[in-house]
Amino acid sequence: MMSLNGLCKRIIPCLDVANGRTVKGVKFQNLRDIGDPVELGFEYQKQGADELMFLDITASKEDRSTVFDLVRDVAHKLSIPFTVGGGISSIKDVRKLLELGADKVSINTSAVNRPELIEEIATACGSQCCVVAIDARKRTNTFNGSVWEVLTKGGSVATGMDAMQWAEECVRRGAGEIMLTSWDADGTQEGFDLEMVKAFSKLPIPVIASGGAKDPQSFVDVFSTGRADAALAASIFHDGIFTINQVKTQLNQEGIPVRLC
């Protein structure tokens, strides 16, 4: 049957933010300053980013004011949706971020620690603004295929939880989207973890694939083979190796629906 679906695959640049500045490192180590997140976000919007992700990686309680200021500034300048993540653990934080202009929040460790937070956000603010980020790495191969384990606290804690079961629980509790980061692929720039993305893209809510973006072809793969709904990347855009437009041009040539600007 002919596909009657015009919904575009989304490209989402991710900006790691510490103390109000965009930083870059591998697995949150050896961070260096790469600029003003508002300006960088605006540049990505001009390049054709479909959404933006701001991940506050310092997110200690005393530094929350910098992320609030950032959200306010981004919301005034940008006209595309953006998500804020990092250190969000209460519905109060969520309300404040949405009021300041964030479209969605992303929760990770705090959801694992207290899964009810997902329901609280979905009930109070709607599922559409609740993104659950899952960091996972491959644990074992079984007769039924691969199994992935949930990691928390920036990859430092192995929880022993099955990532697929956790993702399904997130859906039941009202998550609007799953942002899935492969800890095996993250920071490697060797391509997305297609096996993992493909397994999770069967979930009934959109899946944003993250970790391993390499080149325009890697995005083609994550959408065609991996069947992801969206793909997130940091380094290849920050380093100026490829522009978002270059990635989208190739996706378009391969027949994958994208928004061309």
Next chain:
Amino acid sequence: MATKVNVEFDLVTSAGGNLGSISRTLTRMQVPFRLVGNENAPDGSRPIILPGVGAFGAVMKSLKENDFDQTIVKLVRAGTPFLGVCVGMQVLFDESEEAPGVKGLGLISGKVLKFKEGKVPQIGWNQIKPSNDQSWESGYVYFVNSYYAKPDSDSVTLYKSDYHETFCAAVKTGNITAFQFHPEKSGEMGERLLRRWVNDVT
């Protein structure tokens, strides 16, 4: 770039959700507005904008407080220019599958239905094409919706889009315009559509 808008707009605050985004976008576009709601009802001297995010039932419940819904219906029937966004479009219709038994504003006849295929909600950029009036540009806009309005008459459909089925993405009839997508989150295309509506009603 922006032409100066001298008319002040009435932005309804009683329907939740994306008020913040709309107000920021109007500010960026230099469109003056004031906030209206149950306590501070519009009087029809200014065009009305009704944003709405959340459930159909919840938005209608909030609109019905102090018969605010009747004020809106009366003003719109009397010809006040009106823009609905997202659920602010859906409540214009008679009823929704999301809230059986809850009556909408009934300003446009038709029902609000749930998407039957694909991941629901639809989240992201989808292409819209003008249905009747080809002077409206085609392009990509940002949607977040599980439900869509199905007008009884195709003549009110301003834009169509495809999400596993063709659905009505915007309506325009008389003084009523409404977008299912979020123009305030749809980059330059969204701002052009808002600008066109603002220019049309001022």
